[in-house]
Amino acid sequence: MIEAVKFWNEPNNKSHWDLELDPGWERFAEMVKLACVATYAENSALTRVLGGISPVDPSFLQRLQGLGVLDGVNAVAVHGFPLDWNHWQIDEWPARIAEIQAVTPLPVWVTEVGVSTFGAEEVQEWGLKRTAELLIGRVPSIHWYSLYDLPKAWPATTRHREAEGSSYYRHFHMGLLREDGSPKLAARIFANYTPAMGICQWFHFEDHRLDDAVRWLKRLGVRKLRTGLSWADSFRPGADAWFDRQMQALEDFDVTLTFCFTPEHRGLQPHHTSAPQVPEEYAEFCARMVRRYVGGGSASSGPGLPRADLLTASA
Template sequence: MTRWNRNGRQFGFVEWFRPGENDKVESAVAQMQSAGASHLRTHLSWAEYLAPGGEEWFDWLIPFLGERIDLLPCLHYTPPSMSRTGKSSGAPVDLKSYADFVDHVLTRYGRHFRHIELWNEPNNLLDWDWRADSDFSMFCEMVGGAAYWAKRRGWKPVLGGPSPFDPFWLDLMGERGVLGVVDAVGFHGFPGTWDSEEGSWGGWDMHLGEMRRILDRYNSSAELWVTETGYSTWRNDEMEQVRRFRKALNVPADRVYWYAWRDVPPDVPVQEGLWFDPRHYHMGAVTHDDQPKLLARLLGEGGLEKLENVAGLDAPNLAKGVSPVVITGGSGFIGSNLAESLLADGEEVVILDNLARPGVDENLAWLRENFASRVHPLLADVRDLLAIEPAFKDAKAVYHLAAQTAVTTSLDHPIDDFETNARGTLNVLEAVRRAGRRAPVIFSSTNKVYGPLDDLAMLTADDRYVPVDEATRLHGVGETRPLNFCTPYGCSKGVADQYVLDYAKSYGIPAAVLRMSCIYGPRQFGTEDQGWVAHFLLRALAGEPVVVYGDGRQVRDVLNVRDAVRAYRGLLSSIETVNGKPFNLGGGPENAVSIIAMLREIERMTGSRLDIRFDEWRQGDQFYFVADTRRLQAAIDWQPRMNWRRGVRDLADWLMQNRPQLRAARSEKRKVSA
């Protein structure tokens, strides 16, 4: 018997579609196939089929799915008008009518699939009312007859999996002859998600082994399929979902279907009585609005090989008595550069990261490759307090850099932004407090806590805005500037900023805050929404258009990440004197540059004219922000060393050396020009 998930490493997803969701069906199938899925399990509801519009819906759905992916339709739910109980979970009045429906489905749609699943979770009261069928005699007659007929017609029937797993029920199916007329039997198991399984779950090998022994007694040729398994990310533990998926692909079964591809929308009741259980709403590999979770992103970027590589990075191995430095967001741009500096000086470093940002796993792999056993990855989300607490147990210092970093994303998803930036920071502070070691916390804040600065009068020069106020023009914006939170991102980071400072006052945890301007440098994965210097360079080096929001005269003081790392480390070294204080961090007036001036410099460096396109201003954008860093300079004897032009050229060189696709694009562009 071929265990194809072990040898071929194929897998499928479970996804239930509702009538009228044509667009969702099309996008979900395309996304699942991009993720490497070869199989799909979905329902063909008997009750829905006979409801108004049902036949037309399935006339579109089943052929559409069957032509694109290996399809397993699950036939269940009695039409209430035909049910003995008046509910879809009841046995039909005429038990043979289910076999007649199966026969009709095979005739109408059978060319689109080879296997057909008969019922879903038959020992679950919500799917089969066993109170009216206490010995399952009606179920066995109904499903056994349908399976016999499907098999006679040349299809392969699959018996729906019990949930929770019940070997006595399965053995009963054998005694009643049902197992003898099916080609496969389903198994449902969700270790780690449901409380009901905590006391009874004995592991995949035990339960599937027991199931296999029962099958061998009654039908040794029948295959064992895991028709539903999954893990809910209701606590935002997306890395754990990856681990569970990885383990599921190695269980002793012939097929594995992961439940599910997409989260259930929050306004849709899952099942009667389960509306308020958050676990039901977060089972997907993507969110209900198609935002990829870590599982979907890894599969989409590199399939199972990528997933295996990233899962292999999660290996905390601290020796007893070691006191590490913890960096939340340590796989990110600033975090990985800070980690490199600490590791190079012999520190043990815990990298706490959820790897949500595409590409940051490369930073973590690079750190592991260069510093091996002194890098201790803990792949978890700061929103999940239970998961992150162990990271801080022995920490001697904490750099808290993990965050949602884009204003645009915060406007689209304000709750997620708040949970990550505000609640996530509170979780970190609480984990530090509970550890009882009073580990210093250095927090990465933002200049957005000062708001849009629209009260600053501006003059318009050739390529930039210039403050009318002479002091601001000479020194920049100082820490005495009133806080004025704006946009969900500014609010969430501002809340976090103030919580960090208050924990220094209320709980005696040494802490300091850096309100950053624009940081750039190696290991940055710049996007249109965050990391604009790297983003412009990436677009320019690839010969792609650059979009500027606003008129391009906005001014920012850019700071090389090496200078930023010195500031972070300097604050920790001087924590006694900087405790409880915020500091601005940026390149200062000598590294102030407008968007237009930056683009001109990039053109000069690359020797190519950029295709620059302009769009509307974005909400909360500041005409001008230059950090007044005199307070920081006085506190830790720090100042920027890297001139912005030299720093941008260094970043361009690093990108060309570390992004093969850029070299290929540049080479192709030269050929076209020639």
């Protein structure tokens, strides 16, 4: 059921990685290289994906290549929201993909792409159709963000909060379904693009939407699902029981599993975007999750062995 594991989320976005603590991404590189080696040791056939970058920045990938990170992954990922946040237009998607393909031979996945209904549901419906036209057949994996609107009582994962103005509130309107589970216009046509198009849906700790989400995903014909297991949540009481319940509920899908969020007490700063005090602890978490939910596997027909010098930064 686990199609791939993904290391972090939007590492070049300060809403997800503290760039003041790690302005050159050396700490991030060390952490991901350790995680690549640790997960390979658990299952050498499992596809390893670099956390989706946002903005789409080829120079950032060149920086990580120089630090040896791309030698340990089998694909890179990008995120794009040209109708809401990006400074480029939706028809530029092929050019954005080509920019990344020009700096790495690795497959390019689009693990978050979406359109909010902040202005109008018709905008999302049109954006879904146009996105499908531009991306299906161009990249090997696409995950639409997202199934549900973010509940208004929950904060969006961003460092800017309400200071962003309307940009912040768009975070709450990205779903095909409203907060109450009722479908929007785009939900009625999403099945036209499955299974080629998957969905990215983050589930919070003990998320009350999990069972309804599974029913909707199957109704929409979704096969590929991207979600996450939070390193920070792993320290909560009952974490393993919740992780087990989540993964059991999603067993019918091809899951890309994202490992993200630093526990406050294990970061250089007490925040989920912080580089960890001990990067090996993140790698150990990734390995434990692979051991628990994927098990062992042979590399005979799977991804190659990470280069031995991946661990140089940690030596």
